[in-house]
Amino acid sequence: MRHRYSEHLFAFALLLPAFVLIVAVALMPASETLWTSLHKVSMILPGSDFIGLGNYERLLRDGRFWNAWRNTLYFTAASVALETLIGLAIALVLSQNFPLRGLVRAAVLVPWAIPTVVSSRLWGLIFNTDFGLANYLLRSAGILESNKNWLGEIGWALNVTVLVDVWKTTPFMALLIMAGLSTIPGDLYEAARVDGANMLQRFFQITVPLLLPVMLVAVMLRALDAFRVFDVIYVMTGGGPADSTEVMSTLTYKILFSATQFGYGSTLAGAMFITLLGVSLVFLYALRNRLEVD
Amino acid sequence: MATTPSSPALLPVSGEKGAVTVGTRSLSSRRAVTILGKVLFALLALLIVIWSVGPFLWMMITSIKPDRDLATLPPILPTEITFNHYGALFETRPFYRYIINSTIVSVATTLVCLLIGSLAGYAFGRLRFPGRLPLLLAVLVVSMFPQISIVAPIYRMFQQRGLLNTYEALIIPYNAFALPLAIWILTSFFRSIPVELEDASRVDGTTRLGALFRVILPLSLPGLFTTAILVFIAAWNEFLFALTFTTSIDHQTIPVGIALLPAMYHVPWGNIAAASTLVTLPLVVLVLILQRWIVQGIVAGALKG
Numbered sequence: 205m206r207h208r209y210s211e212h213l214f215a216f217a218l219l220l221p222a223f224v225l226i227v228a229v230a231l232m233p234a235s236e237t238l239w240t241s242l243h244k245v246s247m248i249l250p251g252s253d254f255i256g257l258g259n260y261e262r263l264l265r266d267g268r269f270w271n272a273w274r275n276t277l278y279f280t281a282a283s284v285a286l287e288t289l290i291g292l293a294i295a296l297v298l299s300q301n302f303p304l305r306g307l308v309r310a311a312v313l314v315p316w317a318i319p320t321v322v323s324s325r326l327w328g329l330i331f332n333t334d335f336g337l338a339n340y341l342l343r344s345a346g347i348l349e350s351n352k353n354w355l356g357e358i359g360w361a362l363n364v365t366v367l368v369d370v371w372k373t374t375p376f377m378a379l380l381i382m383a384g385l386s387t388i389p390g391d392l393y394e395a396a397r398v399d400g401a402n403m404l405q406r407f408f409q410i411t412v413p414l415l416l417p418v419m420l421v422a423v424m425l426r427a428l429d430a431f432r433v434f435d436v437i438y439v440m441t442g443g444g445p446a447d448s449t450e451v452m453s454t455l456t457y458k459i460l461f462s463a464t465q466f467g468y469g470s471t472l473a474g475a476m477f478i479t480l481l482g483v484s485l486v487f488l489y490a491l492r493n494r495l496e497v498d
Numbered sequence: 499m500a501t502t503p504s505s506p507a508l509l510p511v512s513g514e515k516g517a518v519t520v521g522t523r524s525l526s527s528r529r530a531v532t533i534l535g536k537v538l539f540a541l542l543a544l545l546i547v548i549w550s551v552g553p554f555l556w557m558m559i560t561s562i563k564p565d566r567d568l569a570t571l572p573p574i575l576p577t578e579i580t581f582n583h584y585g586a587l588f589e590t591r592p593f594y595r596y597i598i599n600s601t602i603v604s605v606a607t608t609l610v611c612l613l614i615g616s617l618a619g620y621a622f623g624r625l626r627f628p629g630r631l632p633l634l635l636a637v638l639v640v641s642m643f644p645q646i647s648i649v650a651p652i653y654r655m656f657q658q659r660g661l662l663n664t665y666e667a668l669i670i671p672y673n674a675f676a677l678p679l680a681i682w683i684l685t686s687f688f689r690s691i692p693v694e695l696e697d698a699s700r701v702d703g704t705t706r707l708g709a710l711f712r713v714i715l716p717l718s719l720p721g722l723f724t725t726a727i728l729v730f731i732a733a734w735n736e737f738l739f740a741l742t743f744t745t746s747i748d749h750q751t752i753p754v755g756i757a758l759l760p761a762m763y764h765v766p767w768g769n770i771a772a773a774s775t776l777v778t779l780p781l782v783v784l785v786l787i788l789q790r791w792i793v794q795g796i797v798a799g800a801l802k803g
Contacts, residue, residue: 313785317784
């Protein structure tokens with residue numbers, strides 16, 4: 205009994221540094237954001253007034269918020285969908301045996317390692333109006349007649365940022381799907397082949413259902429990440445043209461640090477926090493069976 | 499031939515011959531299909547490689563083009579190779595400062611995170627205590643916090659303590675965000691080490707902490723290594739905190755340096771390409787060499803729940 209008690213104490217002592225850090229730098233700031241979001245904070249006068257949910261009411265009437273909300277949802281949905289499809293294709297290719305497979309696999313990882321700021325610059329260069337590779341290739345192929353200002357056009361800018369995110373994060377998706385593929389026993393395919401199932405049938409009736417749990421985890425992790433997008437937008441478009449690429453993170457950042465409206469900025473930050481916390485709790489709940497196995 | 503069916507024994511032979519011809523015909527057409535399949539497959543693999551590496555190669559090419567080649571396309575390849583853009587990085591701006599800052603911040607983050615993460619990972623992976631699973635889940639939830647939601651309070655906290663524009667201002671929050679991943683990977687690694695090994699050393703009189711450092715950690719080197727790479731890359735690439743908590747080149751990191759090179763008009767693309775290549779090439783080489791470890795880490799971090 206005393207032995208077990210000392211084991212508990214020892215465990216908590218080992219956990220202490222990690223938890224002090226996590227509480228001080230994540231949990232406390234998050235609660236402070238929520239608390240500040242209930243106040244009207246003035247930069248000129250000291251102190252702040254408690255206004256309850258007043259800031260949140262303002263949020264619901266704010267066109268800029270809804271614009272950023274729509275863009276964020278579009279960005280998240282489009283990039284996660286494309287990543288999943290391309291990641292699946294890459295994973296299927298890489299799970300075959302072929303010469304130089306190791307090299308191809310290593311190449312696939314390259315975008316993942318490149319800092320987002322760099323990949324934003326990189327694609328900014330490719331989508332440059334006057335000397336970008338994209339315009340050059342599309343003109344040479346006869347698809348475009350004249351150079352397009354990709355990042356300056358309202359319909360296109362957000363799609364270009366989606367492309368950058370897809371490029372950067374598809375490796376993550378491909379790796380997880382590959383890990384999922386490797387757990388499917390080869391006998392299953394053999395048995396299905398003996399039963400006369402063709403390639404498509406084998407794909408849709410064995411691969412897809414058995415891959416679904418892994419894909420679900422991967423999609424959720426990526427969606428939570430894409431929803432927080434900041435770097436790509438900040439570096440490539442700054443939210444423009446005409447706010448058409450403004451997302452939740454960049455709008456919040458502007459209100460907090462450019463407009464220095466800490467109260468209202470915290471409301472945006474709080475709204476995002478609540479949304480993501482809710483989604484991740486649902487996610488964990490959905491995965492509870494996997495977690496309890498340990 | 500038909501006139502003299504010399505021996506009946508010949509018939510089966512000719513029959514066999516016919517079968518062989520039919521066989522080779524179907525064999526050769528099947529071979530054609532497999533060759534076609536292989537070619538298509540090779541093209542697909544090539545496409546994947548171009549998609550993954552092409553943009554980076556394009557940036558490298560841009561970085562060695564002279565200015566006159568930069569303003570137009572074609573030429574695709576530089577008419578003359580120049581390293582002026584690399585030189586410019588160190589003349590106009592002391593770019594090496596960013597590299598030193600990034601190195602200090604990333605290495606310190608990695609070391610602190612491995613130490614604190616190992617202690618917590620040992621507790622989660624090896625010890626029994628009340629609230630183990632809820633605490634582990636809480637750690638997981640923290641990793642999903644949006645950085646933008648906590649950046650302002652941390653900013654004010656650092657401001658009050660005079661920590662803005664220091665290395666600590668980055669190392670501390672980077673650790674908080676890297677710890678969940680580190681704890682998850684290390685917990686699963688520690689758990690996979692046979693208990694008997696630890697028990698044996700305990701019989702010899704080693705304390706639990708001694709067993710952690712002398713038995714568990716040495717056996718977990720692959721796990722520690724994997725964690726270290728992932729934490730290092732995350733710290734090296736982080737942008738939002740670095741942009742907010744540092745204000746001068748004394749402590750700013752590479753992503754901030756690259757993002758703040760002028761943006762919309764008169765962009766010094768050659769210099770940007772050179773800077774980007776310079777700070778990314780080591781990372782790309784690292785990834786190519788350490789591929790196996792990285793893959794293991796990403797998969798363990800995401801799926802080994």
